Amino acid sequence: MNEEKVSCKDVMSHICESLSEEMDSPKCVAIKDHLENCEGCKSYFTSVEMTIDLYKKCTETFPDDVHKKLMAFLELNDEK
Amino acid sequence: MNEEQLIASAKNGDRKALAELVKNYGQTVYSFAFKVCRDREKAENMMQETFYSMIKSLHQFDGNSKLSTWLYRIVVNHCLMEARKSSRYTFVEQETDDSLFDEKYIADWSTLPIKNLETKELRNILDSAIDKLQPEYRVVFTLRDVEEYSTEETAKMLELSVPAVKSRLHRARAFLRNEITKAFQE
Numbered sequence: 001m002n003e004e005k006v007s008c009k010d011v012m013s014h015i016c017e018s019l020s021e022e023m024d025s026p027k028c029v030a031i032k033d034h035l036e037n038c039e040g041c042k043s044y045f046t047s048v049e050m051t052i053d054l055y056k057k058c059t060e061t062f063p064d065d066v067h068k069k070l071m072a073f074l075e076l077n078d079e080k
Numbered sequence: 081m082n083e084e085q086l087i088a089s090a091k092n093g094d095r096k097a098l099a100e101l102v103k104n105y106g107q108t109v110y111s112f113a114f115k116v117c118r119d120r121e122k123a124e125n126m127m128q129e130t131f132y133s134m135i136k137s138l139h140q141f142d143g144n145s146k147l148s149t150w151l152y153r154i155v156v157n158h159c160l161m162e163a164r165k166s167s168r169y170t171f172v173e174q175e176t177d178d179s180l181f182d183e184k185y186i187a188d189w190s191t192l193p194i195k196n197l198e199t200k201e202l203r204n205i206l207d208s209a210i211d212k213l214q215p216e217y218r219v220v221f222t223l224r225d226v227e228e229y230s231t232e233e234t235a236k237m238l239e240l241s242v243p244a245v246k247s248r249l250h251r252a253r254a255f256l257r258n259e260i261t262k263a264f265q266e
Contacts, residue, residue, distance in 0.1 A: 038183075044257075047189040051257045052225045058206050060114040062107040066124055070106060073128045074135060076099040 081148060091139055091264040098138075101147070102131050108148065109155050115222045116159040116215065118207050126162060130155040145236075152227075152237050156219050163215035175230045180254045209259035213252060220245055 035041050071077040081089065081097065083104075089097035109130050114123035141150055194202065203264050210218060223234045224245065235245045 017164060047125070047255050047261070048139060048257050050189055050194070051253060051260060054206055054260075055115075055210070055221075055226050055256070058203055060111055060120070060123070062110045066110065066127075067103075067106055069124070070102065070128055070131065071099065074131055076095060076102060 084143070087138070087143070087147060089143065091141075098135065101134075105132075105148065105151055111150055112152065112222065112227065113155055113159055115226060116156075116218055117162065118211055122162060126155060126158045129158045133158070147238060149233065152229075153222065156223075156237060158220065158252040160215050180251060180258065182239075189261075192261075192265075205260060205263045208263065209256050212259060213255055217248050217252040217255070221256070224249050225253070 035045060068077065081100075083101075086097045086101050087103075092099055104128070106135075110123055110127045112132070113126035114120065117123050117126060130151065134151060137154075141147065210221075215220070219238065220234060222238075223229045223237060224231065229237070231242055231245050231249075235242045238245070240248075
């Protein structure tokens with residue numbers, strides 16, 4: 001296994017990709033190892049995941065009146 | 081009728097099929113526009129412009145991509161045009177990795193009172209953070225993380241390279257995360 005050294009800053013600059021990408025490169029394997037032992041990075045990792053989660057939950061409903069206005073704007077309100 | 085049949089009928093002038101397509105994608109387009117514009121009125125305008133463009137150009141839709149992907153491309157363009165009228169954004173592009181990934185932002189989020197916040201307060205914090213993010217980064221974050229499109233799909237929609245999407249995404253995530261941390265530390 002590659003013993004490449006990474007700093008916290010390295011980990012943080014790559015951590016976002018690690019949330020959704022395969023981490024099988026030597027650098028990413030080293031990052032994984034670092035993550036398992038670094039409380040600061042674990043916190044950072046969790047906070048980025050939470051950031052994404054918060055934005056996912058913060059949705060906007062599609063009000064009926066907005067739909068009606070759209071159909072009127074497109075002159076499609078009589079097509080049912 | 082399935083979507084392919086609806087599109088074929090709409091192309092042949094069937095207004096009921098057209099109305100059905102608009103109805104099927106209204107929520108998707110409005111919701112995306114709102115996530116990028118963070119304003120109900122603007123989101124409504126972007127949605128209207130998007131479907132107006134769809135109706136005008138549907139004959140050019142070749143079916144090589146999903147209709148949803150094609151619509152995302154249109155709504156992204158309208159949102160970017162609208163957002164560029166404003167110059168209030170923090171230019172994340174000019175922030176160095178040293179400032180974006182500064183260790184001062186390694187706060188333990190388990191101590192942040194996120195769960196105690198009223199929905200409205202949390203929403204204000206999220207709105208304020210994303211409002212400062214450049215629109216080009218906001219659309220990448222929204223498509224990739226919120227709408228869960230793959231990096232490759234996002235790159236195609238935005239006509240960007242895969243490395244460019246990855247770079248924008250990780251900077252957008254760090255920027256938003258830091259802004260939210262700052263809001264709680266104030």
